[in-house]
Amino acid sequence: MTASTIAIVNARVVPVLGEPIEGGTVLIRDGVIEAVGAAGEVSIPDGVATVDATGKWVLPGFVESHGHVGIHEEANGPAGDDTNEMTTPNTAAVRAIDAVNIDDEGFRDALSGGVTSIVVKPGSGNPIGGQTVAIKSWGGRTIDEQVIKAAVSVKSALGENPKRVYGAKNVTPSTRLGVAMIIRQAFVEAQNYRAQRDEAERDGKAFARDLTKETLVRVLDGELYWDQHTHRHDDIATALRLADEFGYKLVVNHGTEAHKIADVLAERDIPVIFGPMFTSRSKVELRDRAIANLATLAAAGVRVAITTDHPVVPINFLVYQAALAVKDGLPHQTALEALTVNPAAFLGLDERIGALAPGRDGDVVVWSGDPLDVNSRAERVFIEGTEVYSWADGVGRVVERSERFA
Helix, strand or coil: CCCCEEEEEEEEECCCCCCCEEEEEEEEECCEEEEEEEHHHCCCCCCCEEEECCCCEEEECEEEEEECCCCECCCCHHHHECCCCCCCCECCCCEHHHHCCCCCHHHHHHHHCCEEEEEECCCCCCCEEEECEEEECCCCCCHHHHEEECCCEEEEECCHHHHHHHHCCCCCCCCHHHHHHHHHHHHHHHHHHHHHHHHHHHHCCCCCCCHHHHHHHHHHCCCCEEEEEECCHHHHHHHHHHHHHHCCCEEEEECCCHHHHHHHHHHHCCCEEECCCCCCCCCHHHCCCCCHHHHHHHHCCCCEEECCCCCCCCHHHHHHHHHHHHHCCCCHHHHHHHHCHHHHHHCCCCCCCCCCCCCCECCEEEECCCCCCCCCCEEEEEECCEEEEEEECCEEEECCHHHHCC
C-alpha cells in the first residue's frame, strides 16, 4: 500500500512513549506520523486509505542498533564480507555506507521481524574500526535513499578481537595495553590536529586534511558517538577511563559482563547495547554470558538496548531475544523500550524513529498480537507510510524495489 495519507485504525496502539491505546488510530501523512490517539481523538480526512487492525497490536518499527547487515552479507562468503578493514589498527576514516549491499537477504529478514531501522557498523577487528551509518531496512533505489543519518558514531573495539588479529601478525597491538594505547594515541593526535587546524584557519593558512584525524575530531567535538565493543568488566572499565580522558560520548556495545559494574554504569548514565544473546560461549570473554544479565543491568538503572549483531544472530530474531529477556526477568515495558526508544536515543536518532509520536517517521508495524509473545508475527510493515512487507496465507512478502520504482 502506497498512499500520501493512511490511517491504521481499531488497533491496540503501543506508542512505547506513553500508555497503550485500545481501539487506537495512527495517522500517517507524507511519510510522517501526524496523529496518534483513541478513535474519537484522531480526525481521519475523507478518502484516506485505512488499515483495519482490529485485534492487532501496532508499534513503532524496531531499531537494530548494532548490526552488520549489507556489509557482512549472508551466503556470499568472503566476497560479501566487508566488515573489517584489518590492515591497520586505526581505520577511523572508513565508512560503513561505502560497503552496504542493499540486496543482502538480511534486509528482507529485518522486515519479517519488524525491524525498520538499522545502525550498520564496521566490525570489531580493529581498535578503531570506522564510521557507522543509520539506515532504513528497505526502500531506496540506492543505499543513499535509505539513510537516516550518514554518520552516527565511530566503532571501536577493546579486548580479545584486536589482540587476536594483530597479535597473529606479530605487530602492535598484541595486548590489552597496546589496544588502549592505539586509541589513546589516536585521540592525542586528533587533539593536536584540531589545534593546528584551528590555528591555520585563524591565520588564513592552507592546511592539509587528514580523514582519520578529522573523524576523531568529530568524536571529540561530540558530533559522533563512540561505540565501544567490549565484553569483560575490566575492558568496560578501560572504556570508561578513556572516555574520561577525552570527554567523548560513550556507548557500551555487547556488555557481556556489564552487570558486574552495573552500579557504576548507572551512576554515570552510560547506556549499554546488550547482546547478542543467542550464542554459545565461543570465546573466553563470553564465559559469563547470560540472558539474565540484561535484567540485572536494567534493574540497576542502566538504560539498555538489544542487538543481534547480525549476522551473528539473524536480525529477525531481535524480538525473540527480547522475549527471552522478559522470561529471565526484564520488565515487559523495558524490553519494548530496548527495541525502540532506547536505541534511537542512544545514538541521536530519536527525532525521527523509535516511537509512535507526531513528527516521527511513519515506520509502523502491525503485529498479530503482543510482539513479545513468540507466537506473534509482524503482519504488515510500513516504512515512512509505505507498506514494504506483509504476511498472509502463511507467506511473507516483501515489496521489492523493482516493484516500487517501476
